[in-house]
Amino acid sequence: MTFTSLGLSEPLARAVADLGYDAPTPIQREAIPAVLRGRDVWASARTGSGKTAAFVLPLLQALSEHPGRAPKQIRALVLVPTRELAAQISEAIGRYGRHLPRPLKTCLAVGGVSANPQMMALRGGADLVVATPGRALDLAKQNALRLSSVETLVLDEADRLLSLGFTDELTRLLALLPARRQNLLFSATFPRAVQTLAAQLLHEPVRLSVEASAPPADSQQAQSTIEQRVIEVDTDKRTPLLRRLLETHAWSHVLVFVASRHGADHVTLKLNRAGIPAAALHGELSQGARTQALADFQAQRVKVLVATDVASRGLDIAQLPAVVNYDLPRSTVDYLHRIGRTGRAGQAGVAISFVTASTEAHFRLIERRHHLALPRERIAGLEPTESAPPALDPHGGVKGKRKSKKDKLREAAAAAAAQGPKRKS
CATH class of the missing domain: 3.40.50.300 (P-loop containing nucleotide triphosphate hydrolases)
Structure with missing residues (x-):
């Protein structure tokens, strides 16, 4: 199977060939056709599985084939948990889209730096915005990030987004998005919070798991x-x-x-x-x-x-x-x-x-x-000398040290005997 056989255009296939990609990974084989069909996708994909290309490549194709209509709007929003991952995805977008006939405008919106350059970059809108939730919400409050025309929302590392405490920011951002849009959710694990989010976010999603065809x-x-x-x-x-x-x-x-x-x-x-x-x-x-x-x-x-x-x-x-x-x-x-x-x-x-x-x-x-x-x-000269801490008793205290009920009764009886019989008044 080739990238072209998945439905990708020649410019995108040429870009991945330039990068040395010989064949699609399992998650790419499953996700790219589903995203191209406009379906919501709920994918289990660990870091290193090729998931970035799995959503970026079809997203670039959709954006390049169907130019946006509304000026000063955002067409696709990618939310990630860390600044480093946001920067890496933004760089990947540039590499994958290098041969597209019409350059797509991509903006990076992350915290830790001044918001002013990002606000300037967002003037006139953008095809794609890659952001951390906190900075995306700050820019939206200042009306620099207009989300009412978003066609596709991507949540990458969804489990990490929720574990790092972005639940409130995500809820407020989702309220700013149009009801009709494509949603792509990628997560390495699926704890209860991610399952709840997926149920609220996705409409008849295509469920994908790299474990189904190959180990992560x-x-x-x-x-x-x-x-x-x-x-x-x-x-x-x-x-x-x-x-x-x-x-x-x-x-x-x-x-x-x-x-x-x-x-x-x-x-x-x-x-x-x-x-x-x-x-x-x-x-x-x-x-x-x-x-x-x-x-x-x-x-x-x-x-x-x-x-x-x-x-x-x-x-x-x-x-x-x-x-x-x-x-x-x-x-x-x-x-x-x-x-x-x-x-x-x-x-x-x-x-x-x-x-x-x-x-x-x-x-x-x-x-x-x-x-x-x-x-x-063990390394010679650095052998360990520490001992493991005593195991904790599941009922509290240290196992083997906590007094049993019988021990407590015996101690009470012994104490009473030592005091002698009580005198009646």
């Missing part, structure tokens, strides 16, 4: 192109262990995941002091700083990017040889998203997880959820 791309990578390693280490020895790995492996650049902004800044500072060029990437940085950190990492001007889960979805970092889970992800789903940053496009990669005594139980849960059984390693 991240899962395939986890089983084939990605070598997964687990190293046991004490909590306070994780930074020395990271330095040891960086010194002993010839990695060109490494993505390190941590749990918090403070952790990202702390590890970055320690690496730079050790002479290892590193940059932090987290949600508290300005958009300019985030963009610069990512650009420096992709250009290999810094060796290590220390990031929170803002980098676990959507980011496509070319030929990344290694990912390190300095902290384990809170969500078991995010484990595959994290390690899926390496081993992409058939390249080999390694994903290393640091497991401490206190996180061993959580990593066993990750293994069970993803059907893994990974051997534990």
